[in-house]
Amino acid sequence: MPALQEVMRQRELTPDDVLAAAKTYVPTGKHDEAIIFASGGHSGQMFMIGVPSMRLLRTIAVFTPEPWQGWGYGVGNEILEAGNAKDQELTWADTHHPALSETGGDYDGEWCFINDKANARVAVIDLRDFETKQIIKNPISMSDHGGTFVTPDTDYVIEGGQYATPLGWEYAPMQDYEEKYRGMVTFWKFDRDRGRIDPDQSFAIELPPYWQDLMDAGKKASAGWLFGNSINTEMAVGTLEEGGQSFEAGVSQRDMDYLHVMNMAKIIELYKAGKHEPINGFPVIRLQTLIDEGVLFFVGEPKSPHGVDITPDGKFIVVSGKLDPHVTIYGFENIQKAIADKKFTSNDQYGVPVLDFDACKVAQVEVGLGPLHTQFDDKGYAYTSLFLEPAVARWTLGGDFGDLNPEPDWTLVGKTNVHYNVGHLLTYGGDTVNPKGKFLVAMNKWSIDRFFPTGPLLPQNFQLIDITETGETMPLLYDMPIGFGEPHYAQMIEASKLKPWKVYPEVGWNPHKQAVDPNHTKSGKERIERKGDEVHVHMTVVRSHFAPEHIEVNQGDTVVWHVTSVERAQDATHGLAIPAYNMNLSIEPGEYVQIRFVADKAGTFPFYCSEFCSALHLEMMGYLRVKPAAVAQSQ
Amino acid sequence: MSPDLEKIVGPRVSPEQWRKHRMRYVAPGLTLMLARVLLILSLFLPYWHMRLNAPQYPDGLHLTAYVNQLNGDVAEIDGLNHYIGMRPLNDAAKFERAVAVWAMVALVLLVEGAMYLHSRWALLLVIPAVTFPFFFLADMWFWMNLFGQNLDPKAPLSNAIEPFTPPILGTGKIGQFETIASMGWGLILAFTASGVIMLAMFLHRRAYKPLTEKGPSND
CATH class of the missing domain: 2.130.10.10 (YVTN repeat-like/Quinoprotein amine dehydrogenase)
Structure with a gap:
């Protein structure tokens, strides 16, 4: 093969080098x-x-x-x-x-x-x-x-x-x-x-x-x-x-x-x-x-x-x-x-x-x-x-x-x-x-x-x-x-x-329990519920949007955020970055994740998908608005 | 029996004729029976497949249509379709899918009825069953065309994809997807049933036409 000889000459490779390369090279898709x-x-x-x-x-x-x-x-x-x-x-x-x-x-x-x-x-x-x-x-x-x-x-x-x-x-x-x-x-x-x-x-x-x-x-x-x-x-x-x-x-x-x-x-x-x-x-x-x-x-x-x-x-x-x-x-x-x-x-x-x-x-x-x-x-x-x-x-x-x-x-x-x-x-x-x-x-x-x-x-x-x-x-x-x-x-x-899962077996899967979590959110059932000082966000993610996209809470509320990926396609992973609260989730296809934090910092916080998921990945975002305690009380 | 009714149900077969040409009279019934079995079987089998190939789906995406349901990667395809503003697949042919099983039972009963009519009217009873597979494909095309040609202009990719109707059988191309549509075993059985019914009608005419020509008094 003249092409191979030429590469060997240019790259100064010995036949042993080429043999080693051939023993280790795995072509794309294999x-x-x-x-x-x-x-x-x-x-x-x-x-x-x-x-x-x-x-x-x-x-x-x-x-x-x-x-x-x-x-x-x-x-x-x-x-x-x-x-x-x-x-x-x-x-x-x-x-x-x-x-x-x-x-x-x-x-x-x-x-x-x-x-x-x-x-x-x-x-x-x-x-x-x-x-x-x-x-x-x-x-x-x-x-x-x-x-x-x-x-x-x-x-x-x-x-x-x-x-x-x-x-x-x-x-x-x-x-x-x-x-x-x-x-x-x-x-x-x-x-x-x-x-x-x-x-x-x-x-x-x-x-x-x-x-x-x-x-x-x-x-x-x-x-x-x-x-x-x-x-x-x-x-x-x-x-x-x-x-x-x-x-x-x-x-x-x-x-x-x-x-x-x-x-x-x-x-x-x-x-x-x-x-x-x-x-x-x-x-x-x-x-x-x-x-x-x-x-x-x-x-x-x-x-x-x-x-x-x-x-x-x-x-x-x-x-x-x-x-x-x-x-x-x-x-x-x-x-x-x-x-x-x-x-x-x-x-x-x-x-x-x-x-x-x-x-x-x-x-x-x-x-x-x-x-x-x-x-x-x-x-x-x-x-x-x-x-x-x-x-x-x-x-x-x-x-x-x-x-x-x-x-x-x-x-x-x-x-x-x-x-x-x-x-x-x-x-x-x-x-x-x-x-x-x-x-x-x-x-x-x-x-x-x-x-x-x-x-x-x-x-x-x-x-x-x-x-x-x-x-x-x-x-x-x-x-x-x-x-x-x-x-x-x-x-x-x-x-x-090894028998790895390609996606989680069912939508709403809790990886810690290795079972469907009863708190997971179904498509169409997305909602925000207030229980006293706790705000429960029941969210789904799918290319290329969060549902709901707007979350408004009062400063001091505890936010319990239930996130369910309703994706079934291999590799369709989403992130959920909530930067001001130092959070970033990896939500793999079918996965359910629950996070809980006290919304102690008032302000307007864009949250977004941090895992490039689709052509409209940049648009996959929402707003977490934490109303200052003083404003919330005056209303 | 009134003459009008007799015209519809056709001539009866005398015991002597029966003995003489037994196979001739049994054959139409047996073939119609076979057609009915094929139609019933087809209810449990997929009628139509579509495979969508794109680089990021190495195993492809699959749609499988039965007479009463749509299976496969429906959610994933709907997820993709929302970018181009196509309505969810399960919004299509809702009525057809809801009545499909009963309609099939009716078709089978009509075919059964055709066994008892020894006149040309038998043909009328089998027409729905014979045309059913053609109707299935036509309905499929109707919905594909309706959905593909009426994309939501506010969808994110509305200006990237022209309205389209994917081929109902064979290969097409939409965006990065190659679509390959093919008949399922259910539809093949339904088409086979159509052919078997046409054969039955030929046997039917061969058996009963001579009786009609000889007149009702001929025995």
């Missing part, structure tokens, strides 16, 4: 094969990204007010308010680890959860309308990290803590660190029928103040168990000001931290048997109870690790040792045997039995510098991100996976350099019982020179890597700049598993 749900970092949101095109499909508003979706500007305010801590309004979050709901250990495409590390919150997102349905604040912990992870059938959403604090949002001096500061794991019961976490059936366990990090729920062979790691078994308290070590140094002293092995099934039984006590009104199983009941064990793990990741068959636990060049692989059966044989080398200072490392370890693979996080494919390979190199390493699993690839078990196969400083990585279905292989995304923290410089603040870089072939070959395909926060983790699901 859809991506897979969808990434990515944390939005401190944007507090979630991002949907198509694969292989790496196109951003949309932001899902979660913890942070977001004007396009009206989120926090009239839509979802009560959901956001439910996450506030100690009466402090929170308008940002540090979203870390999204978890797609699972059935039998595989993504089912129905729900997604995500945690806010900054304030220990968990959100529930409905994957029919991609709207956040619930935000829940952890009642005992200030921060979290080991979440969200789901059990194989999404019975529980797991939220592990991060920085130890006294449980229950209390004060304690640093001298009391070992005595009063604690870690925790919260088990949020998910009620799938209601689509909500049920706090009344949820509970937490108390853990030593070791800065628990990532977690993973067992699956298949290890179902009913939970694994987590920790980075500060030193219990460093940061003594830089006294001439001692900073946290950075103090936390990294020991060669081994503790892999936490938790018998989750028995822990749930303990909760149901009432063996807990309330902290800040929330049931917590005490550390001593966990020890007495024999449901918590530690195993040594090198060194300040990040990821703890369970192989698709549930038989191996892979720990990436961050400050150690190895990944360490533990056998679930080995751990069970060590527990049964009471192969304890010691207890930790709180009395938790520490299992013999060599009895639990199956293998160690030297993968490189700064191993952080591991995922799996369908060919018996594991992939570990190497923060310091920075690269992605491919290595072989053993056990039943050994026959799936040509290389010997537990060996490094190859590496692909990434740009730069990779944190988490994700593969296609890579943390499920049924990984797909094919795609890997390196979630790079730094992009340095990869894109046109955007001032001193640069985007992160998601790099798509092709892992279709066996052996060393893992070509880099595409760089996607992420210019809106620092995503941590993401999951990739088959697009075909």
